[in-house]
Amino acid sequence: xxxxxxxxxxxxxxxxxxxxxxxxxxxxxxxxxxxxxxxxxxxxxxxxxxxxxxxxxxxxxxxxxxxxxxxxxxxxxxxxxxxxxxxxxxxxxxxxxxxxxxxxxxxxx
Amino acid sequence: xxxxxxxxxxxxxxxxxxxxxxxxxxxxxxxxxxxxxxxxxxxxxxxxxxxxxxxxxxxxxxxxxxxxxxxxxxxxxxxxxxxxxxxxxxxxxxxxxxxxxxxxxxxxx
Numbered sequence: 062x063x064x065x066x067x068x069x070x071x072x073x074x075x076x077x078x079x080x081x082x083x084x085x086x087x088x089x090x091x092x093x094x095x096x097x098x099x100x101x102x103x104x105x106x107x108x109x110x111x112x113x114x115x116x117x118x119x120x121x122x123x124x125x126x127x128x129x130x131x132x133x134x135x136x137x138x139x140x141x142x143x144x145x146x147x148x149x150x151x152x153x154x155x156x157x158x159x160x161x162x163x164x165x166x167x168x169x170x
Numbered sequence: 171x172x173x174x175x176x177x178x179x180x181x182x183x184x185x186x187x188x189x190x191x192x193x194x195x196x197x198x199x200x201x202x203x204x205x206x207x208x209x210x211x212x213x214x215x216x217x218x219x220x221x222x223x224x225x226x227x228x229x230x231x232x233x234x235x236x237x238x239x240x241x242x243x244x245x246x247x248x249x250x251x252x253x254x255x256x257x258x259x260x261x262x263x264x265x266x267x268x269x270x271x272x273x274x275x276x277x278x279x
Contacts, residue, residue, distance in 0.1 A: 135261075138262065153247065
């Protein structure tokens with residue numbers, strides 16, 4: 062379970078959680094996460110998949126086939142924990158009531 | 171906020187949460203936590219107090235005066251996050267439904 066503490070893991074889980082669209086493509090994640098390298102992104106996605114926190118769909122209709130990633134129930138449950146830590150931090154460490162109440166599905170902070 | 175990741179911190183917060191009695195004395199914590207050294211326990215308690223997660227009462231009626239520690243609201247909020255992580259682990263990693271539903275205030279696992 063060391064994957065949770067590794068750099069970029071929490072950002073990837075939150076990025077998959079954000080917005081209306083459940084599935085996200087590799088390049089979409091890469092663009093949104095900015096400075097992450099393709100190698101690290103690929104590694105983290107493989108590790109998260111092995112932990113059962115995300116799943117991968119392969120869209121065969123495109124050439125080359127495209128992979129789409131999405132949170133499993135376990136992944137969605139873990140995002141709730143991350144949100145709990147965020148709310149705790151905002152309430153007790155940063156005193157940011159407005160952000161504390163925001164739904165980070167739509168937040169680009 | 172590095173205190174959270176330091177060894178023994180989570181155990182100390184959970185120990186202060188356990189049982190009916192809200193306040194706990196240094197030696198009581200030391201006995202319950204077993205292999206922790208007095209030096210490390212004292213360090214962690216000082217750090218947790220500085221973060222506002224615990225408070226210290228000094229009982230002047232005894233000689234020498236005795237310190238008692240207890241969780242603040244921030245500390246109690248953080249224990250809820252730790253319990254959330256525990257439930258997530260038990261549900262998705264260890265499949266231990268019985269333990270998942272237990273109230274760890276009374277659990278000695």
